[in-house]
Amino acid sequence: xxxxxxxxxxxIVGVGMIRWGRYPEKTIQELAAxxxxxxxxxxxxxxxxxxxxxxxxxxxxRQQAGVTGLLSGNFTLDLLGIxxxxxxxxxxxxxxxxxxxxxxxLAIASGExxxxxxxxxxxxALGFFRPQSDDPNDVDYIRFKLGITNPAYWAMMCxxxxxxxxxxxxxxxxxxVITSKAGALNPYARYQKVFSRExxxxxxxxxxxxxxxxxxxxxxxxxxxxxxxxxxxRKITDKPVLVEGVGLATPSFGEPEVATAKFLSSFSxxxxxxxxxxxxxxxxxxxxxxxxxxxxxxxxxxxxSPWQYFAYLEAILNLDYGxxxxxLRRGDTDPINGRIPVGPSGGFGAFGxxxxxxxxxxxxxxxxxxxxxxxxxxxxxxxxxxxxxTHGYAGNAGVCILSRGW
Amino acid sequence: xxxxxxxxxxxxxxxxxDQPKLIGGKCRKCGVIVFPKTLYCPNPECEKDPxxxxxxxxxxxGRLWSWTITTVPPPxxxxxxxxxxxxxxxxxxxxxxxKVVGLLTTTQKLNxxxxxxxxxxxxxxxxxxxxITWMWDPI
Numbered sequence: 001x002x003x004x005x006x007x008x009x010x011x012i013v014g015v016g017m018i019r020w021g022r023y024p025e026k027t028i029q030e031l032a033a034x035x036x037x038x039x040x041x042x043x044x045x046x047x048x049x050x051x052x053x054x055x056x057x058x059x060x061x062r063q064q065a066g067v068t069g070l071l072s073g074n075f076t077l078d079l080l081g082i083x084x085x086x087x088x089x090x091x092x093x094x095x096x097x098x099x100x101x102x103x104x105x106l107a108i109a110s111g112e113x114x115x116x117x118x119x120x121x122x123x124x125a126l127g128f129f130r131p132q133s134d135d136p137n138d139v140d141y142i143r144f145k146l147g148i149t150n151p152a153y154w155a156m157m158c159x160x161x162x163x164x165x166x167x168x169x170x171x172x173x174x175x176x177v178i179t180s181k182a183g184a185l186n187p188y189a190r191y192q193k194v195f196s197r198e199x200x201x202x203x204x205x206x207x208x209x210x211x212x213x214x215x216x217x218x219x220x221x222x223x224x225x226x227x228x229x230x231x232x233x234r235k236i237t238d239k240p241v242l243v244e245g246v247g248l249a250t251p252s253f254g255e256p257e258v259a260t261a262k263f264l265s266s267f268s269x270x271x272x273x274x275x276x277x278x279x280x281x282x283x284x285x286x287x288x289x290x291x292x293x294x295x296x297x298x299x300x301x302x303x304x305s306p307w308q309y310f311a312y313l314e315a316i317l318n319l320d321y322g323x324x325x326x327x328l329r330r331g332d333t334d335p336i337n338g339r340i341p342v343g344p345s346g347g348f349g350a351f352g353x354x355x356x357x358x359x360x361x362x363x364x365x366x367x368x369x370x371x372x373x374x375x376x377x378x379x380x381x382x383x384x385x386x387x388x389x390t391h392g393y394a395g396n397a398g399v400c401i402l403s404r405g406w
Numbered sequence: 407x408x409x410x411x412x413x414x415x416x417x418x419x420x421x422x423x424d425q426p427k428l429i430g431g432k433c434r435k436c437g438v439i440v441f442p443k444t445l446y447c448p449n450p451e452c453e454k455d456p457x458x459x460x461x462x463x464x465x466x467x468g469r470l471w472s473w474t475i476t477t478v479p480p481p482x483x484x485x486x487x488x489x490x491x492x493x494x495x496x497x498x499x500x501x502x503x504x505k506v507v508g509l510l511t512t513t514q515k516l517n518x519x520x521x522x523x524x525x526x527x528x529x530x531x532x533x534x535x536x537x538i539t540w541m542w543d544p545i
Contacts, residue, residue, distance in 0.1 A: 130481040136415050139442070145414055146539060147476065147484040148507060152495050155474035163472070163518045208475040253450050258497055258507055265430070265441035265506045 003247055003288030006109035009230035011240035011405045013115075014043025015364040017223035020190040020351045022125050028058055028065055028222075032076040032121030035222035035357075039119070043226045043236060047082045050226070051113035054103040056120025056356030057091040062132045064123055072121060072356075094302065095248070095390045096120060097223070097359020098398020102246045104227050114232050119224035122354035126218060140394075143263040150393075151215050151305065153259040155207035157274060158307035162209065165322040167310070169209065173200040174328055175306040176213055176349050182335035183346020185376035188361075190219050191350050213349075215305045221354030223361040230405065239371045242405035244291065244385070247284030251395040252276040260395045277397035278315040278389065285399040291385065293317040296401075298369055298379050299333075299340060300362035300388040303347045308391070313342065316389055316399070341379040344369055359398055362388035370404050411528070412535045418442055419526065419540050425466065426526045428506060428540060432462035439464070439504040466524040468500040470542070473516045485530040485537070498522055498542050511543040521545045 016038025018031055032055070040047060055073020058065050068075050073089045086107075092099035097120055104118035128149045131141040161167050180195040195213055203212040227233075233240035254269020255261045255276050273279055286292060299316060303309040310324035313333065317323075317340070327333050333342040345351065345365040348358070366386040368374050385403045392398075413421055418441075419428050431443030435458050438449050443461055446454040473496040479486065486493070494510035510516065511525060522542040529539050 128481050131483065134483065141483065142415050142418075143507070144480070145483045146495075146507070146509060147480050147486075147493060148495055149476065149480050152474050152476055156472040156495070156497050159474060160472040160518065205475075205477045208477070210474075253448060256505070258505060263507070265439075265504055267439055267504050 003245055003284035005288055006105070008109050008111060010105045010108045010227055010243045011230045011233035012225055012243065012363070012367050012402070013228045013233045013236045013240055014039045014045065014226035015224070015367045016042050017188055017361050017364045018221060019188050020219040020221040020354060023220045028069055028072050028121040028123050029075040029079050031220060031222035032072065032119055033079045035121065035224040036076065036080060036117065036119050039224035039226050045115070045226060045236065047080055049115055050082055050085060050117045052085055052104070052107040052116040053077060053082065053087045054100040054116070054118045055087065055089050056096040056100045056122070056360070057089045058122060059091065059093065059355055060124060060126065060132065063126060076119065076121065092396040092398070093392030093394055094353065094355045095359060095392030095396035095398040096356040097361070098246070098390050098400060099248060101225060101360060101363060101400060102248050102398070104225070105243050105246055108227055108229050114229045116227050117224065118227070118360060119222070120356040120360055121222035122356040123220045124218035124353060124355050125220050139263045149207070150259070151207040151210055154305045154307050155210050157257060157311070158209055158305065161307060161310065165325065167325050169201060170197065171325050171328060172209065172214055172306040173197050175303065175309045176200045178334055179303065179343045179347040179349050182344050182377045183350020186346045186350065189346045189350040190352050210305055216303070216348035217352035219352030219354045221351065221357045221361060223357045223364050225360055225363050233405065238406060240405040241367045241370050242403045243400065244403050245285035245287070245289030245401040247281040247288065247399045249277050249280030249284055249397050252280060255395070262394065273315070275311055275315060275391065277395050278312055278391055278399070281397035281399040282316050282389070285401050289401040291401055295385050296340065296387045297381060297383045298344060298366065298386045299342045300345060300365055301342060301347070302358065302390045303343060303349060304353065312389055312391065316387060336377055337380050341381070344374060344377050344379050359388065359390040362390065363400065363402070366402050370402060409531060409534065409536045411538045414529055414537045414539045420463065421526065426524065426540070427463040427466050428524065430462050430464045430504065431459045434458050434460060439502055441504060441506055464504065464506065465500045465502060468498040468522060470516065470518055470520045470522050470544070471497040471499045471505055472518060473510060475513050487530050496522070496542050509539065509541045511541045516544070
């Protein structure tokens with residue numbers, strides 16, 4: 001997998017977000033604007049100093065927001081009085097945050113601008129996701145017509161994993177239990193509560209083997225990241241966080257997972273792992289960064305369900321099928337005290353997914369962690385290099401590798 | 407009088423038919439099978455010539471690769487006969503190597519590896535029609 005080093009180094013100089021939750025009284029743009037202002041305040045920059053912007057597009061436009069959601073970035077910049085600059089609205093499903101982040105990095109790496117902004121607001125809080133058309137040629141419409149929701153796909157992958165590897169219900173519950181410990185300490189998390197094994201295992205079944213507390217909810221949220229060319233970044237902040245690699249990728253031909261293979265069928269090719277796009281994105285990010293999995297000190301991953309936690313951990317750390325459960329059982333992935341802390345933010349379980357903003361929220365968290373600003377949830381080990389991963393519907397994946405740039 | 411039976415989505419399975427089958431596509435060059443049929447073969451090695459992709463009827467039996475039971479009603483456009491009952495979904499591996507999703511006819515005694523057969527069943531009805539889809543029926 002080829003990932004080339006940027007022509008100019010790029011660093012994070014400011015991050016900001018809002019607490020995840022439900023905000024029926026606010027628009028997506030108002031949520032996004034608040035996150036942008038927080039990021040600008042963190043960077044001690046004025047809106048005038050932003051030279052280029054990328055915004056994550058809202059996906060559930062048929063239910064809320066319409067075209068103002070699709071072109072959310074335009075309406076947010078208007079609200080903030082940020083005028084004249086180039087703006088791109090991007091949509092890569094739940095990996096939108098990483099896609100926006102990459103575009104913002106490229107604007108600097110290419111030499112086009114010195115300071116750029118990536119941001120997104122989202123109001124996903126409507127339970128199960130649903131199709132955005134009535135078109136019988138839309139495979140997404142067809143699968144929803146058949147009653148196959150996102151958690152149903154994850155549940156089938158998890159059931160198979162349990163069959164192949166002996167993964168237990170206790171393992172599934174443990175993912176929520178350990179990540180919730182960090183979530184309880186995060187002022188930005190929607191659910192600041194420690195969950196016990198019993199609570200998780202007694203919660204109602206939703207998609208067997210998944211119970212309610214094993215799968216993430218959907219939330220409203222917004223996050224923003226301000227980036228600068230590295231030399232300029234060093235003048236803006238004492239603690240610039242270096243962007244070492246950003247890998248975006250689609251699946252390999254022969255992807256076995258049915259939802260990734262566009263919902264109704266898959267035709268596996270030997271050697272292609274499920275969610276190959278995540279392996280591909282990680283490969284690109286590592287290659288660009290000149291790093292190996294052993295270099296990673298902390299991870300934020302898109303743990304929509306325990307199955308994703310296991311599958312993504314294996315993709316990120318290049319592990320054999322079944323190794324993730326072993327790391328979990330040994331406590332290696334404890335989000336605060338682990339050997340490789342996973343989900344110091346509390347993860348998707350504590351946040352609930354605000355799709356377009358989630359990848360940027362992960363980058364906010366890792367920036368704080370690398371700077372030592374994680375408060376009660378600050379990971380105990382010394383951090384030099386951290387990795388964030390998101391996965392989006394229809395075969396989108398994003399992985400970025402960040403490090404201390406001071 | 408019985409109501410007319412209407413597929414919930416047209417063109418995905420042969421109907422009416424005594425031996426209904428799913429309609430997929432097969433590449434003449436490399437043998438890749440897709441469902442539903444696509445314009446081009448998705449294999450990066452194959453040239454993007456629509457003539458390479460021919461319609462193919464998929465096997466009407468296979469083995470259950472995995473399954474789940476959904477116990478809360480999903481949102482529209484899914485429609486069901488009231489009252490809502492938990493329903494099972496499966497991924498079935500067909501002899502030709504393709505995996506296909508579908509509802510299962512039962513939520514009882516589901517086992518990975520079990521043999522299943524394609525069956526056309528009613529999903530819901532309104533005043534005019536019964537709406538039907540393919541389901542996988544454990545043998």
